[in-house]
Amino acid sequence: MSTTMTHDDHHEEHPTGLSRWIFTTNHKDIGTLYLLFALLMFMVGGAMAMIIRLELFQPGLQFVDPQFFNSMTTMHALIMIFGAVMPAFVGLANWLVPMMIGAPDMALPRMNNWSFWILPFAFAMLLSTLLMEGGAPAGGWTLYPPLVLQTGNAFPFLIFSIHLMGISSIMGAINVIVTIVNMRAPGMTLMKMPLFVWTWLITAYLLIATMPVLAGAVTMLLTDRFFDTSFFDAAGGGDPVMFQHIFWFFGHPEVYILILPAFGIVSQIIPTFARKPLFGYSSMVYATSSIAFLSFIVWAHHMFTVGMPLTGELFFMYATMLIAVPTGVKVFNWVSTMWRGSMTFETPMLFAVGFVVMFTIGGFSGLMLAITPVDFQYHDTYFVVAHFHYVLVTGAVFAIMAAAYYWMPKWTGNMYNETLGKWHFWLSTIFVNVLFFPQHFLGLAGMPRRIPDYSLQFAEFNMISSIGGFAFGLTQLMFVYIVFQTIRGGEKATDQVWEGAEGLEWTLPSPPPYHSFSVAPEIK
Amino acid sequence: MSLTQGDYYVPHGTAWPIIGSIGLSTMLIGTANFLNGSGIGMTMMIAGLCITLFMIFGWFRTVINESEEGAYNSQVDRSFRWGMGWFIFSEVMFFAAFFGALFYARTLSGPWLGGADEVTNSLLWDGWEYAWPTNGPGNVGGHFERMAAWGLPAINTMLLLSSGVTITLAHWALKKQDRAKLVLWMLVTAALGALFLFFQVEEYMEAYQDMNLTLGSGVYGSTFFMLTGFHGLHVTIGTIMLLIIAFRCMKGHFTPDQHFGFEAVAWYWHFVDVVWLGLFIFVYIL
Amino acid sequence: MLVPTFKQKLASLAGLAALTGSSGAMAEYALNLMPGVTPLSQSAYDLHVLILWICFWIGMVVFGVIFYSVLAHRKSRGAVASQFHESTTMEIIWTVIPFIILIGMAIPATKTLVAMEDVSNSDLNIKVTGYQWKWGYDYLGEEVGFLSSLSTPLAQVTGEEPKGEHYLLEVDNPLVVPINKKVRLSITASDVIHSWWVPELGGKKDAIPGYINEMWFKAEKEGTYRGQCAELCGKDHGFMPIVVVAKNEADYQQWLSAQKTANDADAAAADREWSKSDLIARGETVYNSSCAACHQANGQGIPGAFPGLVGSALTTGPKNAHIDIVMNGKAGTAMAPFAAQLKDIDIAAVITYERNAWGNDVGDMIQPSEIKAAR
Ligand code: HEA
C-alpha cells in the first residue's frame, strides 16, 4: 500500500473566494466546511431546543401551540443528529484521517466534495417545511406511521431530505473506508492506526450498513402515503410496528455512529495529557468492534412496549445488557490510562474527562432502560430524554468540543484562548447537568416525552431544567466566539502543539500544508 | 485544471458535485410538489432530472478521460474497486429493507392478523384467515391473482442468468485482446438486459390489466411491486451502463490489465443478477 | 394526590436515599418511580431500585478512581508518568466482573417479565381503544362501553383560570375496575399509535391500529389512579389522560348496573323522534368532547391543519355528505370514522349542532333513526 508523493506547492494555484469552497476537492477545505456547517446546525437545532424549554418553563400553554411544539421536537432531533453531530464527525474524519495515516488526501476527492455539498440542500429542504401548509413534520424524529402520514405538504420534503442526507452519509462513509484501507503510509499497519481512525473505520461500516435501510423505510412511508401500498396498514396485511423494526434496525446502530468517533477522540486526547500511552490499545479495538456487532442485534429495546412475543423481549433485553461489557472495557481503559500518568488539564483534557464521567452516567441510565419490565415504566418518559442527552450532549457533543480545542491549533496555526476555553468547559458542565439531571426525576415521576404541557407536580423540575437549558445554550455562544477568535489569530502554535502529543498529524507544520503528506512519512 | 502528485492522482477543483446537488434537489423538490398536486412539480422534476443526467455523464466523461490519459495508477484503481464494492454493499442493504418487510409480513404480521394472535383476530378481524399471498383482512384493492413463477418470471431468470455468462465471455475476450468478440458479447449482454425489461413491462401490464394485481393490492402487491420495481430500475441503469461500456470498447478503451470501468459494471450486473435470484425464490416461487 | 412543595423535593433530592424510595412515599412522589398498587408495579419498582443501586455503586468506584487520579496524578504535583500500557489480566477481570453483575440483574428481570406477560385466567376483560385524542373502554361480555376524554377546561390550559389540583390528569368518564381482581386489557387504536399508561398500575402498552396488545393489572388498594397517553399521537398527545378508579366489589357492581340502565336509556332515545333544540343541546356537548380539539369550539378549525366548519361547503351543503364524513371519516387525515365511537343519537345530535351553530343556519335536523339507517 505504498504511496510516494513528489509535489511542490507553488506549481498549483489555489482558487480563492467562494469558488474555492464550492469546487474544492481538498480534504482540509471540505473538513472545514463540514465543521462550520455542523456548528451552524447546532445553533439552529439548539435554538429549537430553546423554544421547547421555553414552552416547558411552566405548566400551561404559553408560547407555541401543541402542533408547532411537536414540530420543534421533531426538527430539533433531526437537525442535531443529521445536521450537527454526524457532519461534525465527518468533518473531523476529513481533517484528521489523511493526516493520521500519512495520506496526501482522501481517496476519492471529488466524491468527498459531493458528500458535503448535498447537505446544505438537504437541510434547506428540511427547514423550508417550517413555512409549509400544515406545518413542519411533527411526528417525532422516529417518524412512526400512521401518525407521520398525517403530516401536511411537508411530508414528501421530509422524506426526500432524509434520502439526501442518506446519500451524503453513505458517500462520506465509503470515502473514509477506502481512504483507511487503501491510503495508509508504508508501515502504518492496522494495529498501528490511531484509535480515532479505528473507530471511524467501524463507524463508516455501520453507516453503509444502516443508512440504506433508513432510506428503504422512508421510501415505504412515501409509497404508503402516495401510492396506496400497505406496508404499515393492518387492513392490507401490513403492520405499523414493522416500520419501527426497520427504523430501529437503522436507529440503534445510528446511536453508536453518534458515539464511536467520540470514543476515538477521547482515546486520542487522554493519553496526550496523561503523557502516557493509551492503556489496552488492542482491547479498545476489540471492544469497539464488539459494540458495533452487538448494535445490530439490540434494536428492539426501543420497542419493548409494542407487544413483542416474550422470547423476543427477553432476547433483546439480554443482548442490550451485554453492550455494557465492551463499553465498560473502554471506560476502564481510559481510567487506567489516566492512572499514574502525569496529567495537565488544558481544555481538551477537561472535556475528555467530563466525557468519561457523564457518558458513563448516560450509559447507566441506558442499562436501566434495557431492563424490559422496568422499561415498561421508563419508556417514552423524560427518563429516556435524560438518558440520551447524557450520551449525546455530554457524550458526543462534549467529545466534539474536546476535539475542536485539541486540533484547532493544528488546523489554524493559532492557539485558542485557554482561559475562555476553561470557562466554556466549566459553565457547560455545570449547566448541562442542571439542564438534564432533573429530567431523570421528571421521567421517574411519570412525565411523558413529547408533551407541550404537563400536570403540576412536574412544574419545579421543568423550571430548573429550562433555566439550565438557557444557561447552557448561552454558554455555547462562548464556543462560537472562541472558534472564530482562534481562526482570526492568536499566539502561534508549534508543530507538536501539546507536550505529550503523539502521532503523524503532529509532525506536520501548524497549519499543515495544502496536501498533507506529499511524501509518505516513515512509520517506526 | 487538475494535477498529478507523484503517483496518487488528486483532482483539483470540480464543478460536477455542486451541479449534481442542484440537479438532485431540483428533481426532488419538483417531485414533492408534484406529489402535493402543485402545478410546477412535473416541470421541475424533469428539469432536475436533466441536470442530474448531465452531471452524471459529465462527471464520468471527466473520469474516463483522465483514465485514458493514464492519470490513474494502480492505487487509484484500488480506491475505485473498494469504492464500488462498498457502494454495491449499500445497495444490498437497501434491498434488504424490502426483503425484510416481505419476511415480516409473511411470517409475523400476516399470521398474527390471521389468528396466530387469537385476540387480534377475534376482536378486530373476526373470521379472517391468513394465506399468502394476501391483501389483508381489509381485502385492500379487491380480489387479485398471484403472479405465477413459471411464466415470464422464469424466462426472465434464464435471460439474466445467461447475461451473467455472456458478460464473463466478454471479460475473457477483453483479457485476450479480442475486440470483436468483446464488443459482440457486450452487446448481447445489454440486449438480454433490454429483453428482460421488455418482459417485465409485459408482466406489469398483465398484472394491472388482467389480474387486478396492483401496488394497492395489500401487502402482497406492495412488496411485489416495490421489490421487482426497484430491481427493474437497477436493471435499467445496468443496461445503460453496459451499452456505454460496449461503446467504449468500440472506441478501443480498456487494456487487458487496466479495465476497472468494465469490471465495475460487471460487478454491478452480477449484483442485479443475484438480487433477482432472491426475488425469484422469495417473491415468485415460495 | 398531594403535590409536595419544592422544598420537600430538594430535601429529598439531597441524599440519594430519596431516590431509592426509602424516604416517605409522598415526598418522593415527584422524584422517583412509584411503587404503585399492584404486585407487578411493586416488583418493577424493586427491580428499578436494585439496578439503580448497582449502577450507583459501580459509578462510585469508577468515578472515585477517576477523581483520585485527577487529584493525585497531575503534573503540577510533580507526578511522573509511568509507561505501563497493557495488562491482559486486568482486561479479563473487568470483562468478567461486569458480565457476572449483569447476569445478577437479568435473573430477577426475567422472572418479573414472565409474570407480566401472563394474561391468562383473568376475572375481567376490557377492550381499550385509543383515539385522537381520547380513550374508549368496552367491558367485554357486559354491554357497557364509553369514551373517556380530558375534562380540564381550556381556560386552565391557557391560563385564564387557575389550574386545578388534577390539571391535565382528569377525565369525564374514568375507567372503573374492582380491586383484587385480575383485570385484563385488550388494547388497540383506531387512528394512530397511542400508549396506555397508568404508572401506579405498572407499565404501559402501545395501542396499535389493527392489532390487539394485552396487559393486566390487579389493583390492591381502592383509589383513583392517573396516567397519560405515552406515545406521540399528534397535536393533543399531551391532553389525553387516563383515570382509573378502583372500587370494592359492591360499589363496582353498583356502578356497572348504573351504566347499563344509562345505556338502555340511550338505546330508547335513539328510537324516538327528537326535537331540534334537544338535538342541538346534546350536540354541543358531544361536539366539545369529540370535535372541538381539531375544529375548535368556535368551529373555525386551524387553517392549514384542520378545516373550519363555519359556512363550509360540508356543514351547509347536503346533509348526506355531512353524515357520511362524520360516520366514515376522511382517509389519510385526522378525521376519524365516528360511527365506531359515537352512538346514533350522539352522531345525529352533533351533525344537527354543526349545521345550526356559529351562524350556520341550514335549519334542517338529523334524527338518530337516519343514522341507524346509514349504518
Ligand atoms: C450516543 C448515543 C447513545 C448511546 C451511546 C446509547 C447507549 C445505550 N443505550 Fe440508548 N438511546 C439513545 C442514544 C444512545 N444510547 C437515544 C437517542 C435513545 C432514544 C431514541 C428515541 O426514542 O428518540 C436511546 C434510547 C435507549 C433505549 C430505549 C428506551 C425507551 O425508549 O424505552 C434503551 C433501552 O434499552 C437504551 C439503552 C442503551 C444502552 C444499554 C446503552 C449502552 O451502550 C450503554 C453502555 C455504557 C455503560 C453501561 C456505562 C459504562 C460501563 C461500565 C462502567 C461498566 C460496568 C457497568 C455495568 C456492568 C452496569 N437506549
Ligand code: HEA
Ligand atoms: C445530538 C443530538 C442532540 C443534542 C445535541 C440535543 C441538545 C439539546 N436538547 Fe435535545 N433531543 C434530541 C437530540 C439532541 N438534543 C433527540 C434525538 C430528541 C428526541 C426527539 C423526539 O422525541 O422525537 C431530543 C429531544 C429533546 C427534548 C424533549 C422534547 C420532547 O420530548 O418534547 C428536550 C427538552 O428539553 C431537548 C432539549 C435539548 C437541549 C436544551 C439541548 C441543548 O444541549 C442545546 C444547546 C445548544 C444551543 C442552545 C444552541 C446554541 C445557542 C444559541 C443558538 C443561541 C440562542 C440561545 C439562547 C437564546 C439561550 N431535546
Ligand code: CUA
Ligand atoms: Cu394518544 Cu399520545
Ligand SMILES: [Cu+2]
Ligand atoms: Cu438503542
